[in-house]
Amino acid sequence: MEILRYAAFTRDGHGGNPAGIVLDAADLDDAAMLAAAAQIGYSETAFLTPIPDPDGALPLRYFSPKAEVAFCGHATIATAVARAERVGTGTLTFRTPAGAIDVTTNTGDDGVLRATLTSVPTTVRPLPGDDLTRLLTALRLTPADLDPAWPPRVANAGNDHPVLVLAERRALAELDYNYDLLDTLMAQHAWTTVQIVCEDTSHRWRARDPFPPGGVREDPATGAAAAAFGAYLRELGDLTEAERLTVWQGEDMGAASELLVQLAPDDRVSVTGAARPIPA
Known part of the structure; x- marks a missing residue:
């Protein structure tokens, strides 16, 4: 598998929280994902299945070095930015164990690519x-x-x-x-x-x-x-x-990090942040 490493919620291109990312985890079982997360050693690694489910959402799962986690914000932001760098910005939905997470990526006037996730109902x-x-x-x-x-x-x-x-x-x-x-x-x-x-x-x-x-x-x-x-x-x-x-x-x-929080019109909350690749 190809494992990417990104820092999410960076501030002025620095700091942030590191996450592992696998953009094509379609052929990986639970044991393989947990083993990969343990080997990477970050608090979370995200595993994306690039094939949409019947509702059009992309399945996304998260593993810490110890166990699967229902939802991880920084790994979601990192995954969205890494994917946008390869296929372009826009809006999509990740299907996570916690529920559907809507995500939008765009490049701001400052030239920085950012992602905004909207949580499940809070x-x-x-x-x-x-x-x-x-x-x-x-x-x-x-x-x-x-x-x-x-x-x-x-x-x-x-x-x-x-x-x-x-x-x-x-x-x-x-x-x-x-x-x-x-x-x-x-x-x-x-x-x-x-x-x-x-x-x-x-x-x-x-x-x-x-x-x-x-x-x-x-x-x-x-x-x-x-x-x-x-x-x-x-x-x-x-x-x-x-x-x-x-x-x-x-x-x-x-590891100074910046997270921008805004309430959604319903009972959800949106969080925005930048992300950058971590040099090998």
């Missing part, structure tokens, strides 16, 4: 107190670290992501969690990442996303979590369809 629900206590313990945070204006929630735009809003940038920068404890807790609840954010300025947030289920300590750019965060802000009445939110992620791990 949900937001409370994070029970006992789960919050255990989560804070695993993250080595306390209730005093949280911003009382923003209640903890579990948001879903294809995967479940607990959302925690910190009161200070310092607490986000100094995040140092118990990997094994958090891995166990997230496995029990089928959480994909933990979206930990703090407000920078109006409609600009900084984020970090621990990702033990993917076999990595932290994700430098998480499209699925950014979409879930958009749903969280809509639920709390802080984001409207006319507004765009910028999430800056990865700075504290040396």
Whole structure:
């Protein structure tokens, strides 16, 4: 198989989250895809079947080095950009285990090719107190670290992501969690990442996303979590369809990434980002 390597949600051509991409996985079974993802070693590798299903969508699956994942935002953006570079820009639908993901690619006035994914319908629900206590313990945070204006929630735009809003940038920068404890807790609840954010300025947030289920300590750019965060802000009445939110992620791990979030007219969320090939 031909394996491509792209970084998604790059900022000014730098940073981003690396993803493996196989643009023709029609002949690969589950074992072969999992083995390839483990060999590549990135948090996610996307496997595209270039033959449309009866609804005209292209099947797309995602594997971490440990298991299949229902949806991955950065690997979707990377796949869409890599495909557009070869066959041209436009609109298409990926059929993922989480559902149908509409994607549009275009080249902006700055000459940068970007992709926009629109998530499956989103949900937001409370994070029970006992789960919050255990989560804070695993993250080595306390209730005093949280911003009382923003209640903890579990948001879903294809995967479940607990959302925690910190009161200070310092607490986000100094995040140092118990990997094994958090891995166990997230496995029990089928959480994909933990979206930990703090407000920078109006409609600009900084984020970090621990990702033990993917076999990595932290994700430098998480499209699925950014979409879930958009749903969280809509639920709390802080984001409207006319507004765009910028999430800056990865700075504290040396891989600055930019994710642009906008609400869809329905209960979905769109996330836009650039992607670039990773030199061999």
